[in-house]
Amino acid sequence: xxxxxxxxxxxxxxxxxxxxxxxxxxxxxxxxxxxxxxxxxxxxxxxxxxxxxxxxxxxxxxxxxxxxxxxxxxxxxxxxxxxxxxxxxxxxxxxxxxxxxxxxxxxxxxxxxxxxxxxxxxxxxxxxxxxxxxxxxxxxxxxxxxxxxxxxxxxxxxxxxxxxxxxxxxxxxxxxxxxxxxxxxxxxxxxxxxxxxxxxxxxxxxxxxxxxxxxxxxxxxxxxxxxxxxxxxxxxxxxxxxxxxxxxxxxxxxxxxxxxxxxxxxxxxxxxxxxxxxxxxxxxxxxxxxxxxxxxxxxxxxxxxxxxxxxxxxxxxxxxxxxxxxxxxxxxxx
Numbered sequence: 001x002x003x004x005x006x007x008x009x010x011x012x013x014x015x016x017x018x019x020x021x022x023x024x025x026x027x028x029x030x031x032x033x034x035x036x037x038x039x040x041x042x043x044x045x046x047x048x049x050x051x052x053x054x055x056x057x058x059x060x061x062x063x064x065x066x067x068x069x070x071x072x073x074x075x076x077x078x079x080x081x082x083x084x085x086x087x088x089x090x091x092x093x094x095x096x097x098x099x100x101x102x103x104x105x106x107x108x109x110x111x112x113x114x115x116x117x118x119x120x121x122x123x124x125x126x127x128x129x130x131x132x133x134x135x136x137x138x139x140x141x142x143x144x145x146x147x148x149x150x151x152x153x154x155x156x157x158x159x160x161x162x163x164x165x166x167x168x169x170x171x172x173x174x175x176x177x178x179x180x181x182x183x184x185x186x187x188x189x190x191x192x193x194x195x196x197x198x199x200x201x202x203x204x205x206x207x208x209x210x211x212x213x214x215x216x217x218x219x220x221x222x223x224x225x226x227x228x229x230x231x232x233x234x235x236x237x238x239x240x241x242x243x244x245x246x247x248x249x250x251x252x253x254x255x256x257x258x259x260x261x262x263x264x265x266x267x268x269x270x271x272x273x274x275x276x277x278x279x280x281x282x283x284x285x286x287x288x289x290x291x292x293x294x295x296x297x298x299x300x301x302x303x304x305x306x307x308x309x310x311x312x313x314x315x316x317x318x319x320x321x322x323x324x325x326x327x328x329x330x331x332x333x334x
Contacts, residue, residue: 009057015047015051017065018050018069018072022077025077025124026041037113040101043098047076049075049079049176049177050072052075052184052205053068053184054068055181055321056181056183056190057315071187074121074124074183078121078140078141078176079176081117082114082144084110085111086148087102088102088110089235090234091234095228121137122141125138133187136186139175140176140178141176150168151172155237156236158238158246158262162240165238173206173207174202175203175206177205178202182198182202184198198306198315201307204302208296208300211292211296211299212330214239215240217229217231219289230276236262240295241292242261244295246258249282260275260278292334293330304320
């Protein structure tokens with residue numbers, strides 16, 4: 001019997017095969033549902049989660065490639081489902097310079113499409129020969145939903161600490177990032193030490209990425225962000241800029257500032273600009289944008305420490321490349 005030879009799995013080849021596999025899954029749905037899913041999938045982002053699966057795998061045999069592709073499709077479908085649900089929760093009409101699904105169909109239909117994608121992802125996960133992938137994906141999906149619920153419970157809860165908020169983000173975003181990395185490592189039979197390091201790398205990346213998203217929502221421009229902004233303030237989400245401002249201000253200012261946040265989406269049209277400008281001035285006066293960036297940098301530093309501890313260099317190099325791209329994006333948009 002002739003054994004397969006070890007081979008390098010280039011990122012370009014991986015992404016090409018991933019897009020084909022994802023399209024095949026979309027095309028498997030009934031026409032009406034397929035059109036709605038295709039609308040969301042075609043408005044593609046950076047494919048960060050599939051890239052994380054790829055970055056943490058060490059492809060030694062051709063047969064492993066198909067498992068990596070399948071796992072990448074699973075995590076991307078879950079991510080897309082969470083975006084659909086997020087847009088309904090936030091009443092967001094624009095994402096990546098295009099209408100959200102919630103912007104063109106009934107909210108109930110959009111929610112059900114998200115549910116379909118979650119179910120389909122778990123169905124694909126169940127097709128693996130053992131329960132490892134199904135277990136990892138189920139745990140990550142549950143953690144993501146719990147993170148969203150916890151953030152909803154924290155809505156307008158202005159005594160939320162940064163530590164409490166970070167735990168919310170670890171579940172909401174970090175666990176799915178970690179799932180992607182763990183799948184890449186486990187499907188290529190990486191050592192448990194490597195699985196541990198890529199898990200911590202991914203959770204810190206997920207937290208950093210969400211903190212960055214928090215900052216963009218407040219300090220970014222819609223033309224650069226390619227989505228509806230200020231949705232966190234309008235829905236009463238207590239995010240990093242809000243937490244830092246309330247921590248930085250003096251006790252006498254705290255209640256008036258909280259009143260501004262609590263009533264952000266209730267301002268009369270004539271008063272809205274004045275009150276929104278007051279909040280912007282407070283963020284600027286307390287240098288909140290810079291403080292947000294400093295916390296994000298701390299998370300990126302923790303990520304790089306995890307990368308430095310990974311002994312298998314091809315995996316470490318691919319992870320470092322992703323880290324550098326995130327850093328560059330932050331520098332350009334904040």
